Amino acid sequence: MTLSIVILAAGQGTRMRSARPKVLQTLAGRPLMQHVIDSSKAVGADDICVVYGFGGDAVKTAFAGEKLRWALQEKQLGTGHAVMQAMPGTPDDHRVLILFGDVPLIRPETLQRVIDACKGDDVAVLTVEMDDPFGYGRIVRENGNVVRNVEEKDASDEERRIREINTGVQCLPAARLKAWLARLGNNNSQGEYYLTDVLGMAAGDGVTVHGIRAESQVEVMGINDRKQLAEAERALQARLVEELMAQGVGFADPARVDIRGKLKCGRDVFIDVNAIFEGDVTLGDNVRIESNNLLRNCRIGDGTVVHPNCHIEGATTGTQCEIGPFSRLRPGAELAANVKVGNFVEIKKSTVADGSKVNHLTYIGDAAIGKNVNIGAGTITCNYDGANKYRTVIGDNAFIGSGVELVAPVEVGEGAVIGAGSTISKDAPADQLTLERSRQVTVAGWKKPAKKSH
Ligand code: UD1
Numbered sequence: 001m002t003l004s005i006v007i008l009a010a011g012q013g014t015r016m017r018s019a020r021p022k023v024l025q026t027l028a029g030r031p032l033m034q035h036v037i038d039s040s041k042a043v044g045a046d047d048i049c050v051v052y053g054f055g056g057d058a059v060k061t062a063f064a065g066e067k068l069r070w071a072l073q074e075k076q077l078g079t080g081h082a083v084m085q086a087m088p089g090t091p092d093d094h095r096v097l098i099l100f101g102d103v104p105l106i107r108p109e110t111l112q113r114v115i116d117a118c119k120g121d122d123v124a125v126l127t128v129e130m131d132d133p134f135g136y137g138r139i140v141r142e143n144g145n146v147v148r149n150v151e152e153k154d155a156s157d158e159e160r161r162i163r164e165i166n167t168g169v170q171c172l173p174a175a176r177l178k179a180w181l182a183r184l185g186n187n188n189s190q191g192e193y194y195l196t197d198v199l200g201m202a203a204g205d206g207v208t209v210h211g212i213r214a215e216s217q218v219e220v221m222g223i224n225d226r227k228q229l230a231e232a233e234r235a236l237q238a239r240l241v242e243e244l245m246a247q248g249v250g251f252a253d254p255a256r257v258d259i260r261g262k263l264k265c266g267r268d269v270f271i272d273v274n275a276i277f278e279g280d281v282t283l284g285d286n287v288r289i290e291s292n293n294l295l296r297n298c299r300i301g302d303g304t305v306v307h308p309n310c311h312i313e314g315a316t317t318g319t320q321c322e323i324g325p326f327s328r329l330r331p332g333a334e335l336a337a338n339v340k341v342g343n344f345v346e347i348k349k350s351t352v353a354d355g356s357k358v359n360h361l362t363y364i365g366d367a368a369i370g371k372n373v374n375i376g377a378g379t380i381t382c383n384y385d386g387a388n389k390y391r392t393v394i395g396d397n398a399f400i401g402s403g404v405e406l407v408a409p410v411e412v413g414e415g416a417v418i419g420a421g422s423t424i425s426k427d428a429p430a431d432q433l434t435l436e437r438s439r440q441v442t443v444a445g446w447k448k449p450a451k452k453s454h
């Protein structure tokens with residue numbers, strides 16, 4: 001049956017103490033609700049409707065790239081009232097799965113169990129056993145099935161001892177759901193339209209309500225404050241690292257790595273502590289990422305070692321390269337095989353061909369560097385005249401001495417040697433020594449300045 005997913009996201013989330021709407025707080029580098037949207041897509045939702053309220057425009061803008069239906073809940077009159085806002089536009093013959101924008105860790109497998117239990121007229125609700133169920137709605141069962149939910153504030157002492165709670169996630173046939181929502185009242189201790197009352201109505205109408213138990217509390221945790229956000233972050237990171245370890249990736253310490261995007265790894269990759277991966281990162285076979293590295297949207301070739309303290313973004317390396325310590329590869333840095341980039345070297349929008357070395361204190365920007373080139377310490381490509389950028393081209397086997405400025409546009413021929421300290425603003429021919437220096441003088445009779453006495 002066709003599946004509509006309704007995501008409740010109208011709450012303000014005051015406990016975050018943030019100017020940002022709660023569902024836009026980030027978890028593993030993505031907004032909380034992005035995780036919910038991704039899980040919704042993973043279970044094949046045909047229609048996703050977000051019920052929004054607080055911070056509406058910011059929320060809409062943040063998800064402009066997604067195909068979503070938006071339903072405004074102007075006043076937060078309760079979870080049942082929130083679902084009502086999504087019903088116009090939801091076809092009667094759909095099943096409706098209700099999710100929450102601030103419950104981001106639910107796995108698609110778990111959602112699928114709930115969806116599968118909602119067959120025919122049946123209703124399914126996701127529950128979980130809590131050590132401390134305080135504050136949650138309690139699930140009342142009879143003969144195995146759910147007969148109703150009772151909120152903490154409306155529960156008797158006996159009901160409060162029930163440890164199985166309502167996660168809020170539930171799946172129901174749309175036509176029946178609409179009829180039950182129309183019957184909701186707000187005559188309860190909070191004066192709210194409780195979505196949870198629907199469960200009792202369904203059971204009262206003779207509908208089977210399946211209580212599907214989630215495997216862990218963590219999976220269904222709602223995020224209300226910064227502490228819970230940090231807990232969820234750790235839980236999600238642990239899950240991501242576990243998946244990678246199962247695929248054969250080695251970690252020095254699974255608790256000291258952060259994956260904020262998609263990390264794809266080959267065989268026998270090793271990742272040391274404090275590595276941060278953002279966006280799409282691909283590591284080839286036998287790659288070694290040493291400590292304190294940030295890698296964002298980049299591809300690292302087989303056998304390459306990234307030594308400590310590098311910042312790599314939008315770059316690619318070939319096989320068997322050595323990067324760092326303290327290197328910065330910026331967008332468009334494309335290194336071929338066996339390239340060495342050493343400490344305090346910045347490379348931007350440049351290609352470096354096989355076997356070349358840029359080992360110390362250097363800026364390479366808008367350049368094409370050939371094979372087996374050696375770039376001496378302190379070399380700078382002067383690529384910018386304050387208005388435009390220009391290219392530097394260096395041929396195979398060239399040798400650039402230390403402290404050279406290459407004033408672009410400029411070309412250094414194959415096998416050329418540039419003397420140390422030169423400022424090269426004209427093309428340097430192949431296989432010859434080119435240098436540009438003023439003659440060294442020693443000034444006879446020069447005296448050191450002395451301090452004036454007053
Ligand atoms: C709700 C359930 C409770 C369950 C708990 C799980 C009801 C009445 N109670 O309680 O049984 O154990 O979730 O966390 O449903 N929201 C709106 N519009 C509203 C009200 C809420 O969009 O008018 C959204 C909030 O943004 C939030 C979610 O619904 O994401 C839950 O609302 P909240 O008021 O926190 O429900 P609880 O009292 O925690």
Ligand code: CA
Nearest residue numbers: 078079190192
């Ligand atoms: Ca409430």
